[in-house]
Structures are given as C-alpha cells and as structure tokens.
Amino acid sequence: MFQKFLTGKTAIVTGSNSGIGLGVAHQLAKAGADLVLNSFTDRDEDHALAEELAKQHGVKVRYIKADMSKGEECRALVEKAGACDILVNNAGIQHVAPIQDFPTEKWDAIIAINLTSSFHTTAAALPMMRKAGWGRIVNIASAHGLTASPFKSAYVAAKHGVVGLTKVTALETAQEKITCNAICPGYVLTPLVEAQIPDTMKEYNMSRDDVIKNVMLQRQPSKEFATVEELGDTTVFLCSDAAAQITGTTISVDGGWTAL
Structure with missing residues (x-):
C-alpha cells in the first residue's frame, strides 16, 4: 500500500511482540522504518522475532525489554533506542469486574500500563523529535476511549485518558513538525x-x-x-506527509461502533 517513505526513521512500538503492536510494526517496516520492538519479557523468541522482521522487511529491528508499568523503564526504553522519530504507544492490559469488586492492584496496573506509560514514553521521545525536527506519536486508544461499557472502569478511564493526553500533546507541538493522534479500534x-x-x-x-x-x-x-494490518496501515498514513495537518484527533477503526 505504501512506498518506503519512512526509510531512515526509527519507530518504537510498545507492546509489540504480538497482536496489534506486532501488526503495526510490520506495516511500519514495510514502509521502510527501522523498529524497536518491546514487551515485558526477555526471551530468545522475542529477539528471534526482531531478527525475523529485519530479514523479512530489510530494515534494522531491535527488541528491548521494558515493564511498561514502571515509569523509569518506559523512559529507559526510549533512551536505549537512541532515536525515536515515530512513537506508537500500544501496550495495554484488561480486567473486567464491577466497580465495587474491582481489585485495587488491577486498577493500578491498568492505569499504569494503558495510560501512564504513554506519558513517560512521550516525555522521553519529544526531545529527540524536536532535535530531529520531525516526529509522529500515535496512541492506540480504543472505542472505549470515546464510549463506555459496564465492568471496564479502569480500561475505559485509561483509554479516555489516552485521548486527553493525545490532545494536550498535539497542542504543545502544534507549531512544530510533530503530530500526535489516537487510533480508536473496536474489536480486532x-x-x-x-x-x-x-x-x-x-x-x-x-x-x-x-x-x-x-x-x-x-x-x-x-x-x-478490524485487522491488525488495517491498524498498521492507519498508523503508517498518520506518519505520511498527507497527514501533516492531522493532529490532536481520534481516528475510529471500529466498524461504526462509535457512530451509534
């Protein structure tokens, strides 16, 4: 779908050894971006996955372990990458329970991984983007960043927070060649x-x-x-020159869910 217009750019994708994050990584690599993959594990297969993507797409790919529930590790991920032209905040977890029964530790973990990690990675990446004179931040939010469902209090709160963080980041970078947008998938x-x-x-x-x-x-x-490839292609579009004036917005990839 896209030419290799991202050659020479480095993309960090959090939570990217499977699922949506891996799908996004594949599409960015197809467009020529070098990659930093991430998850909380540090297994041989994680590094083998990075090698496989590098061989498949002809780009540089590294795997860096980071626990996205810990702010210092979120920032260290970006610092270890050494460059960050494109940041895709994708890491997330879920737990379902009524509010009165929702375990406090689950609430804290969901807020930390789904929301607070994006603050830390963004804070670490912005100086690199400003130095390079260009940057793209894509936050993988959710239809639940725009609407709600019962029993998902932490997830809904976190994803609404991601949408708000996206808007603030966009306003703070509006006069620079940096954009920040949120993709809001339905079921993928x-x-x-x-x-x-x-x-x-x-x-x-x-x-x-x-x-x-x-x-x-x-x-x-x-x-x-929705498919992971569709989310990846939407991410790649947001990194293109055609999307230079798209910032601070949400793009729903939800089959009409939030149109109801």
Whole structure:
C-alpha cells in the first residue's frame, strides 16, 4: 500500500511482540522504518522475532525489554533506542469486574500500563523529535476511549485518558513538525481474540459465525473484526506527509461502533 517513505526513521512500538503492536510494526517496516520492538519479557523468541522482521522487511529491528508499568523503564526504553522519530504507544492490559469488586492492584496496573506509560514514553521521545525536527506519536486508544461499557472502569478511564493526553500533546507541538493522534479500534482479530472463540461457542452453544456476529461483535455494526494490518496501515498514513495537518484527533477503526 505504501512506498518506503519512512526509510531512515526509527519507530518504537510498545507492546509489540504480538497482536496489534506486532501488526503495526510490520506495516511500519514495510514502509521502510527501522523498529524497536518491546514487551515485558526477555526471551530468545522475542529477539528471534526482531531478527525475523529485519530479514523479512530489510530494515534494522531491535527488541528491548521494558515493564511498561514502571515509569523509569518506559523512559529507559526510549533512551536505549537512541532515536525515536515515530512513537506508537500500544501496550495495554484488561480486567473486567464491577466497580465495587474491582481489585485495587488491577486498577493500578491498568492505569499504569494503558495510560501512564504513554506519558513517560512521550516525555522521553519529544526531545529527540524536536532535535530531529520531525516526529509522529500515535496512541492506540480504543472505542472505549470515546464510549463506555459496564465492568471496564479502569480500561475505559485509561483509554479516555489516552485521548486527553493525545490532545494536550498535539497542542504543545502544534507549531512544530510533530503530530500526535489516537487510533480508536473496536474489536480486532488478534491471536488472543481468536483463542476466545471456541470457548465462547461452547458457552453459548452457537456456531462460530453466530458467536462472532451476535456475541463478540454485538456492538460493532459492520459485524466484522478490524485487522491488525488495517491498524498498521492507519498508523503508517498518520506518519505520511498527507497527514501533516492531522493532529490532536481520534481516528475510529471500529466498524461504526462509535457512530451509534
């Protein structure tokens, strides 16, 4: 879809050894960007994944471990990368429970990883972008950054916070060649979601198609999952010259969910 117009740029993608983050990393690499992959593990397979992407796309790829629940490690990730032209804040976790039963430690972890990490990485990346005279920050928020669902208090609060942080960052960089936007996906077909389908079929005694359309995608009018490639291509577009005046906004990739 895109030419290699990001050659010479370095992109850091948090939470990128699987799912949305990995899909975004692939599309950025296709556009020529060198990559820094990240997660909280430090396994041989994490580094092997970086080598595989480098070989597949002909770009430089490194894997750097960082626990995104810890501010100092978020900032160290950016510092260890040595350059950050493109920052994709994607790391996230989820827990579902009524407010009165929501474990405090789960609330703290979700806010830290889904929201506060983006503050720390952004704070560390902005000086590098300013020195380079160019930068793109893409925050992977959620449809839940624009609307709400029961039992997801921490996740909804964090994602609304990400949208707010996006707007403030955009205003603070509005007169520079730096943009900051949030992508708000609905349900995305990731390996984690795919793995949930068989159990949900058994729980509801439904076919795969019925589970997807009537249970998992109940609130997604298109009745189709977004794909990680679509989110990656949206990210790449936001890094293009065509998006130079798009900043401080949210782009919904949710099959019409937030149009309801």
